[in-house]
Amino acid sequence: METKKIIDESNLYIMNTYKRFPVVLRKGRGMKVWGTDGKEYLDFVSGVAVNILGHCHPKVVMALQKQAQRLLHVSNYYHIEPQIRLAKLLVKHTFADKVFFCNSGAEANEAAIKLARKYAKENVSPDRFEIITAENSFHGRTLAALTATGQEKFQKGFEPLMPGFKHVPFNNINAINDSITDNTCAIMLEPIQGEGGVKIPEPDYLKGVRKICDENNILLILDEVQTGMGRTGRFFAHEHFGIIPDIMTIAKGLGGGTPIGAMLATDKVASAFQPGNHASTFGGNPLVCATGIATIETLLENGFILDQCNRMGTYLKERLGYLKEKFPTLIKEVRGMGLLIGMELTIECEPVVKDCLEMGVLTNCTAGNVLRFIPPLIVQKKDIDYLIDILDKVLERLKK
Numbered sequence: 001m002e003t004k005k006i007i008d009e010s011n012l013y014i015m016n017t018y019k020r021f022p023v024v025l026r027k028g029r030g031m032k033v034w035g036t037d038g039k040e041y042l043d044f045v046s047g048v049a050v051n052i053l054g055h056c057h058p059k060v061v062m063a064l065q066k067q068a069q070r071l072l073h074v075s076n077y078y079h080i081e082p083q084i085r086l087a088k089l090l091v092k093h094t095f096a097d098k099v100f101f102c103n104s105g106a107e108a109n110e111a112a113i114k115l116a117r118k119y120a121k122e123n124v125s126p127d128r129f130e131i132i133t134a135e136n137s138f139h140g141r142t143l144a145a146l147t148a149t150g151q152e153k154f155q156k157g158f159e160p161l162m163p164g165f166k167h168v169p170f171n172n173i174n175a176i177n178d179s180i181t182d183n184t185c186a187i188m189l190e191p192i193q194g195e196g197g198v199k200i201p202e203p204d205y206l207k208g209v210r211k212i213c214d215e216n217n218i219l220l221i222l223d224e225v226q227t228g229m230g231r232t233g234r235f236f237a238h239e240h241f242g243i244i245p246d247i248m249t250i251a252k253g254l255g256g257g258t259p260i261g262a263m264l265a266t267d268k269v270a271s272a273f274q275p276g277n278h279a280s281t282f283g284g285n286p287l288v289c290a291t292g293i294a295t296i297e298t299l300l301e302n303g304f305i306l307d308q309c310n311r312m313g314t315y316l317k318e319r320l321g322y323l324k325e326k327f328p329t330l331i332k333e334v335r336g337m338g339l340l341i342g343m344e345l346t347i348e349c350e351p352v353v354k355d356c357l358e359m360g361v362l363t364n365c366t367a368g369n370v371l372r373f374i375p376p377l378i379v380q381k382k383d384i385d386y387l388i389d390i391l392d393k394v395l396e397r398l399k400k
């Protein structure tokens, strides 16, 4: 009864922007979360690719507690130690030289769009403002990020959108070639489209885009908000494709469960931002930066977790492949990299997600018919076996 009362109040007081399941999650540890009714769930959603180390990882919690006792918040009018340490770690392990901190993926993309425009206007031509993005992409819900997002269903009702964006088919080099003009300032892409249904480009696509950017003095912005932080088995997904961007945005997994985003760039590009050009009150807040440090240190320690991500990703794809053989009329394709895995169904996947939830496994549906698996990178074989067992039962019932 308690749960029903909580949900009634949720509906009464919370703005109706999410379609929510009738579940209230109260506690989490590692791969597991528990509802207010005591029911246990195995979490293959991880707060949408956020809890990369699992729920309440002791090192992340400890870092948060220690920092909370020392300093919660100060303004960016002053230098902030955890912010500097986190930036140094990110610079050490990426192509980037400089970092701007914000609070979410959308904000990181807003910062990237502003930086790209300012850099191009000042260093290439004042007419350069247009940003090319991909159809089916997802870059966030704030107005510029929403305009960059190549999906009309998210934009409907919010027009007029921002001027200066153009969408082209993903994984198509010719489409990019045909769309660049003297106004093009940047190309902005997810290395793998996450919300768009786990779409992986051909191995040489990003190399081709990089080449076009270099030849035409255009910036390459990679949105690694979902694919970053080890999700695909490398620290960042672009490492699989043998290229580096000029600007990269990250968020989701960065804080191991706390709200933090960042926009990274080379010195050359970053120098277009000067004091007063961009800011965020909470950006680089000591608390979330402390968790970011703990998360990256844990993630990169001995490469153990990235190894685990690769091994478990392979195992999960293998087991999903076995389901595909068993249910050829229901399952169209299994695809993914590391632990960003999609299983495209021939039917809407919402009923599957609902049944899995009832049977104690959190899964997620994206692009209507793609079941997406984005568990913590610490997921184990036994967790995957449990998931497959449940999916087997759910699909068996649906087949009838």
Ligand SMILES: *Cc1c(COP(=O)(O)O)cnc(C)c1O
Pocket: 103, 104, 105, 106, 107, 109, 138, 139, 140, 141, 190, 194, 195, 223, 224, 225, 226, 227, 251, 252
């Ligand atoms: C989730 C996501 C975003 C938006 O992040 P928010 O923190 O929700 O603003 C942007 N880009 C990609 C690729 C994402 O997956």
